[in-house]
Amino acid sequence: MPEASRGQGLRVPAGLGGRGARARPGSRLERGRGSGLGPGRRGGAEEREEMDGGAGTISARGGGSRPGGPASPAAPAPRIRGCGGNYRWNYRWSIRAEAGSTAGAAGSTAPRWSIRGRSGNCRSRGPRRPVGRSMESPAVTFTLAYLVFAVCFVFPPDEVRSAGLTVQSLLSAWLGSEDAAFVQYHLRRSTGTLLAHSLLPLGYYLGMCFAAPEKHLCFFYLASKEWKTFFFFAVLLPAITSALAYYWSRKGWNNHPLARTLAVHALPQSGWRAVASSINTEFRRIDKFATGAPGARVIVTDTWVIKVTTYCLHVAQQQDIHLTVTDSRQHELTPDSNVPVQFLTIRVASVNPYVKAFDIRLNSTEYGELREKLRAPISNAANVVIHQSLSDLFLETFTSLVEINQTYHVPSTQELEPCIGCMQTIANIKLIKNCQEPNEGECQQCYCRPMWCLTCMGKWFASRQDQQHPETWLSSQVPCPTCRAKFCILDVCLIR
Numbered sequence: 367m368p369e370a371s372r373g374q375g376l377r378v379p380a381g382l383g384g385r386g387a388r389a390r391p392g393s394r395l396e397r398g399r400g401s402g403l404g405p406g407r408r409g410g411a412e413e414r415e416e417m418d419g420g421a422g423t424i425s426a427r428g429g430g431s432r433p434g435g436p437a438s439p440a441a442p443a444p445r446i447r448g449c450g451g452n453y454r455w456n457y458r459w460s461i462r463a464e465a466g467s468t469a470g471a472a473g474s475t476a477p478r479w480s481i482r483g484r485s486g487n488c489r490s491r492g493p494r495r496p497v498g499r500s501m502e503s504p505a506v507t508f509t510l511a512y513l514v515f516a517v518c519f520v521f522p523p524d525e526v527r528s529a530g531l532t533v534q535s536l537l538s539a540w541l542g543s544e545d546a547a548f549v550q551y552h553l554r555r556s557t558g559t560l561l562a563h564s565l566l567p568l569g570y571y572l573g574m575c576f577a578a579p580e581k582h583l584c585f586f587y588l589a590s591k592e593w594k595t596f597f598f599f600a601v602l603l604p605a606i607t608s609a610l611a612y613y614w615s616r617k618g619w620n621n622h623p624l625a626r627t628l629a630v631h632a633l634p635q636s637g638w639r640a641v642a643s644s645i646n647t648e649f650r651r652i653d654k655f656a657t658g659a660p661g662a663r664v665i666v667t668d669t670w671v672i673k674v675t676t677y678c679l680h681v682a683q684q685q686d687i688h689l690t691v692t693d694s695r696q697h698e699l700t701p702d703s704n705v706p707v708q709f710l711t712i713r714v715a716s717v718n719p720y721v722k723a724f725d726i727r728l729n730s731t732e733y734g735e736l737r738e739k740l741r742a743p744i745s746n747a748a749n750v751v752i753h754q755s756l757s758d759l760f761l762e763t764f765t766s767l768v769e770i771n772q773t774y775h776v777p778s779t780q781e782l783e784p785c786i787g788c789m790q791t792i793a794n795i796k797l798i799k800n801c802q803e804p805n806e807g808e809c810q811q812c813y814c815r816p817m818w819c820l821t822c823m824g825k826w827f828a829s830r831q832d833q834q835h836p837e838t839w840l841s842s843q844v845p846c847p848t849c850r851a852k853f854c855i856l857d858v859c860l861i862r
């Protein structure tokens with residue numbers, strides 16, 4: 367409110383006594399009479415006088431603490447002092463002044479009066495909001511809220527997931543444990559998910575019964591044609607999915623599409639259950655590769671490549687597949703880190719004609735781990751430049767730098783043993799101080815016999831670095847994993 371009207375608001379009640387009901391607050395008088403508190407108990411003039419007195423105090427004292435003291439007919443001034451500075455407050459408050467002068471006798475309380483005052487204010491300014499709109503808004507609000515709920519239920523974000531509002535957590539008792547029986551868990555999960563999602567339209571209809579009672583949705587025959595059609599489909603959908611779920615679950619889930627998917631991989635004399643138990647066993651192993659968002663998980667075990675989606679499961683056997691990097695996408699910002707993240711799309715195609723090709727997506731930093739787990743090579747058809755993880759990149763640099771260092775010739779009497787880090791490659795690294803003169807610098811001479819391979823030594827070197835400052839890695843010294851003598855990259859010698 368502009369200053370002028372604010373001032374006016376303060377002054378008007380003072381002029382009221384003289385000018386009668388001309389000014390806005392004049393309506394108070396009518397209300398005062400209309401509410402049956404008027405002439406019978408008090409004279410109109412007396413009332414006016416009291417109000418004048420009150421108003422006079424307002425303009426004299428201005429703003430102070432908040433209004434809201436108990437209404438008392440004898441002392442309007444203390445309440446007036448409680449008036450806030452702005453116009454609206456003033457106006458409301460002037461009604462309170464009246465309340466003070468008249469309502470006290472009627473035993474009414476101040477808050478009720480202030481509410482009446484406000485509604486009077488509305489009426490005097492303009493017409494009320496159309497009735498239809500105020501009845502429509504709960505329906506619109508409910509529709510929007512339900513839409514958000516449905517989207518969050520079907521594609522749960524992390525927050526919803528952690529709050530446990532997913533089909534998996536709601537049905538967890540029925541689903542059992544994924545680790546104990548992976549295939550059985552997903553047979554139930556996909557069926558339960560389909561059923562739960564098919565109930566969403568019906569939930570909307572039932573919610574609308576309460577959100578929009580004027581549509582008479584509770585009484586089906588009174589509802590409009592569109593709503594009748596909607597209700598028909600809302601009931602039909604879960605009916606179909608329930609029938610489907612019942613059919614799938616017959617004969618120990620023999621009819622479920624997942625059982626058919628697995629049956630493709632079964633040996634001639636065995637059924638899908640043999641494949642399922644193989645997958646269950648391998649899924650329990652700790653060395654499986656698993657990644658991806660819950661809606662598109664990728665699991666690679668020793669024999670199987672599995673992609674888990676909301677409604678189904680893709681399964682391929684490792685020995686049958688070709689993998690091709692088909693696409694890469696760079697995301698500049700992710701919630702977890704501030705470095706750009708590259709996502710790779712890899713097409714998994716099987717030589718088995720019954721296995722449909724599918725795409726898996728993963729972070730490029732997990733690419734090295736996936737390649738380790740897969741027996742088949744991954745071809746890069748799109749010539750995608752793959753951004754590897756920092757340690758993979760470092761390992762490449764470490765290897766290339768060590769290869770240009772001096773080499774070490776083992777005495778012919780000494781036999782080399784497998785690397786004690788990986789037990790797979792023959793040890794091929796000897797640490798010899800080459801960087802500086804024997805008594806200079808931080809590096810020390812290591813007297814250990816060759817015990818490590820190049821990859822394990824590179825991983826050891828990377829593991830001892832400050833992960834926040836990769837620029838210091840190549841120039842730093844780390845202790846020998848066996849004797850703790852310090853060495854740098856220049857001191858790492860390959861054995862010829």
Ligand SMILES: [Zn+2]
Nearest residue numbers: 785788819822
């Ligand atoms: Zn090794």
Ligand SMILES: [Zn+2]
Nearest residue numbers: 812814846849
């Ligand atoms: Zn050593």
Ligand SMILES: [Zn+2]
Nearest residue numbers: 801809854857
């Ligand atoms: Zn050194």
